[in-house]
Amino acid sequence: MNLQAMRAIYLFEMARTRRTLLQSIVSPVISTSLYFVVFGAAIGSRIPEVDGISYGAFIVPGLIMLSLLTQSVSNASFGIYFPKFTGTIYELLSAPVSYFEITASYVGAAASKSVVLGLIILATAGLFVPIEVAHPFWMLLFLVLTAVTFSLFGFIIGIWADNFEKLQLVPLLIITPLTFLGGSFYSINILPPIWQTVTLFNPVVYLVSGFRWSFYDVADVRVGISLAMTLLFLALFLAIVAWIFKTGYRLKTY
Template identity: 80%
Template sequence: MIGNLRAVRAIYVFEMARAGRTLLQSLVSPVLSTSLYFVVFGAAIGSRITEIDGVPYGAFIVPGLIMLLLLTQSVANASFGIYFPRFTGTIYEILSAPVSYGEIVLGYVGAAATKSIILGLVVLATSALFVPLHVEHPVWMLAFLVLTAVTFSLLGFIIGIWADGFEKLQLVPLLVITPLTFLGGTFYSIGVLPPPWQTIALFNPVVYLISGFRWSFFGTADVHIGVSLAMTLLFLGLCLVTVAWMFRTGYRLKA
């Protein structure tokens, strides 16, 4: 139940203020690194591959780069946001306060998703300086942006509760999420892969996220938009169930 909106606002504002205090790390660094990806891959590969599915290569990689940033930043923001109170012990003050589990999740995940969405929109605006962009389905683009940010912020929240050290906060993003994103069609269409590898790529959940997001830009996708949306909602549901179980059982929260 979400009834104490003042508590949600307090958590949300605190987390957003932390991003403001570390603006260089929170905003400038991710945007700069993504812009470098765009320049390097667009220049190096774009000179050899002019178009993919009728879309200029420079524009084709923009949705993938935004999704790469969105996934990594959502996980990083949410995992650190909930882990730090556990590390300092202030999490017990929150758990003992008249704040429901849903309100705690809404505050932390909402702030992490908001920061990621802002970053995604900034990178989108920055990309428009390099290549001409036209978003064919802007409503769907925003829908996938929000759904992905919320879903992976929930995943980051789960990682932040699971981790028992700062090194584990980086374990899943570095060894799982980033490789899956690079192999999920960030810089290419899975249609260019040999048939056996196309089948293997469909077991990568990030493929569906990037494909659906790219469809909102250009109207072309590796996977049907309905399948992409269904997979995104399925992953969101799994994360919600996992978070609910963690709070119900007190997993690594009440030790």
């Protein structure tokens, strides 16, 4: 395994975050804080508790997951798309670096950024409401697994996209709506039975539910199912990435 090459790619991607600190870290934290203030003030005053938890604290896992999903996809998609845009992707593909090493480097960097951002948002939320983490190990596990899974998804989008507009298409039109409708700001148990069933087809429900369980011991879906679904998404995206490199889709013919 070419660890030196992996380290070089990883550090290059992480350095890009430092160069764009305002956009990569500060902007998502401010946006999430505004969500928290608006939802906590406007809705929290009308809904004092959800499942025995104050509404302000209840939405913290959902807000973290919202930023985690969107930033994981955005970071990974831009990271691999930019070499395609500049033409340096061919130098990378011809270098003595395996497809696994390329994927691990880009996805690892994107996931690292998202995990750091998630922890910063968690610390920021603690300034607004008291937060307790019932299961720290599981919280970190769900955080890392979700970041890696959706960084792989973003990696796929970055290879598929042939312009900058398409990089924003999936996060804006798919990821964000699914997150809002996935129980980030409410418990799906308050929905009518028919809509509870429909909501279970939303994959984000399982991510948010498992992550919230790690905080407060409450969940809309059993934690075992949430973990299994997360691992299933991870395996699916890994299989798609493997197929892309095997066939050269949007790489050899871009």
